[in-house]
Amino acid sequence: MKESFISEANELRLGITLTVTFAVISISTAISAYVFKRKSNALNSKIRELEASLKSSIDKCVSERQGRIRAQQALRKELTQPKSENLKLAYYPMSPIGTIHSCFSTRNGTPRQPLLVPLARASLVFNTTRVPPASLEGLAEYSHCWILYIFHLNTDLEKLWKHPSQSGFKAKVRVPRLKGGKMGVFATRSPHRPCPIGLTVAKIEAVHENMMLLSGVDLVDGTPVLDVKPYVPYCDSIKEAAVPNWLTEDNLLTVTSVSFSGDFSSALENCWTIAEKKSLYASPAEFQSLIKQVLSWDIRSLSQRNRPHDAISKKENDEPLPNTSDVDEHQDETAFEHEREQNSLNSNEVIYHLILDGLNISYKIDQDGNVIVENVSNPVTFDNSSNSCNYLTWKDKLQ
Template sequence: MSSTRYSILALALATLFSASSAISFYIWKKNLIEWDSKMKELQKSLNSALEKCAAERQGRIRAQQALRKAVVAQPQAKSENLDIPSYPMAPIGIVQSCFSTRNGTPRQPLLVPLARACLVFDSTRVPPASLEGLEEYSHCWIIYVFHLNTDLEKLWKHPSKSKFKAKVRVPRLKGGRLGVFATRSPHRPCPIGLTVAKVEAVQGNMLLLSGVDLVDGTPVLDIKPYLPYCDSIEGAVVPNWVMEKKSLYSSPDELKSLVKQALSWDIRSVSQRNRPHNNLLKIGSGDASDNASDLDDSQDGEASGELIYHLILDGMDFSYKIDGNGNVMVKEVHISSAISFGNEKRCNFLMWKDKLK
């Protein structure tokens, strides 16, 4: 009796095991079929995407080839020696700078470290991914357009009618002329500028810069990272007139502190301080010629009616004004015309740096 029970139990277990195995096999086979179907769908989708990318790439190549043919085929300015086609370029972004006008904007980069600007890129042409990795560099080059040149429209629309000057006046040469390609004058055959700035931050399609010498609204054509190993040339030679004058101060910050200390005191003469502010405005606008003899060499007037004072420190001419409340505002800084460059006998900071602490 007991053996019969064991036989029935064993048969039941075998039947149950066979049924579970059959069910497991059925589920596994069903899943395998589903996975195979999904793999085929994914492979089909991938192939479709690859074909689409290849078609888009071929379309871009054909469009670029057509553009080059159209550019070459269009009428070009006649040249005796060269047959040079023109290449249309559009800005990729606009600079939002702290300098609203050309007046007061530094003539060279990094002279004013706190001068900040935000370069906003055209998101339709420059996706944010284009800026990935730029924040790892400390500085970058910026290629831009001198958009405030008065002859810009004539230069581009009617180049044959534009009066390009081969030589320009150089401030450091006291009005002396040099070939435009030996200077950094903004008035060039192709009004394109090159500057370097410090990379402060990258956010989306915006780039925060400092130490800029760009006026607000400047169109930007391209940016490139600054590479010290190839962009900084050891032993580079420049003319004597380019070299900065010898100074008794070790850095621009130290010179700035000197200016603040000097202008914190009212350095005007007694007659200048006692003259009412309204009269100063009249003198500045040329309405009070009878009092013109009271003005000395440290002040002059502007057409705007402001009276501008001058403070010359360490060879730098600081133009400033004082409002009715006695607040001092520096308007412009440039090298004084009284400077004699290349004077080896003039004292400088390097001669005294071991003595100064």
């Protein structure tokens, strides 16, 4: 009986233990569930707050962006459609990205079109504060490129700031191939345009750091460059392109022959010691080939072709003739009207001048179109300092 009592006591103790254990587990579970629910509610509340904050931020960004767009549109409209009394606001945010260092020291002698003088070289030096050298990566894989630039030596640039009614802009210009005949400016490549921006194509010889070496250029030294784009034949070359008849006669501005005087080579050798410091050419012989290519085209202005003259020639009464060695077609407009009424000199008596790489080259051209290059000299004010864009810079790239 005693053993039975002990057994019942043990069972009772076990039952109480299990009951207490289950109770503790239930309470613990209930507490955990309560805590979890509170944390879950807190997290949900935090999520809702974050979602509301995010939505508010997005709405604010959208509103600000729309405001910026409206402001930009208003500013663009103001800039591109300025009031007539303040035309200087008519501009877009652009400025030159680089400068041309060309063999053509002046406008006189600079080819009228690109690629006419294959040996005509120039270095395009980019402004690294605006154009990082990495911008040129991949450009050397193309053979040619387009160049957008400014006609910075136009004599009528200041007039373009005036009101159109006061600018004196000429809708028609004289065309060299038409021997003085006029054509609408947009049917020509005259540098004198409402916006003095030029477009040319050049061969890419080499690319190095922030510089490009170009050939076949028709750009004068110091030309500001606005942009460079690769030439892509499949879309830039148009086989079916048509041009007016007056452009199909390619020989209108060519000369019959180009020859050099017996003393020219020795004179060039004497000048080369100084000239080579700035020149993009390897030797006097290569530079002489450049001269021949340049003068194989009649580079004289319209008035000079109609009435041969230059700065050192004299009329019969010994009065000096105006200097038009670096005249442009805009100035030539007045000169043509005035000078064709006067007596012409024999073209054999006229000495013309061409400045290439700072060297003064004198030549004559007879009535049959034969050019005789007589002499070359260093200008009195020649800069004796070396040029960082000379032939030595590109020597390894050209070999």
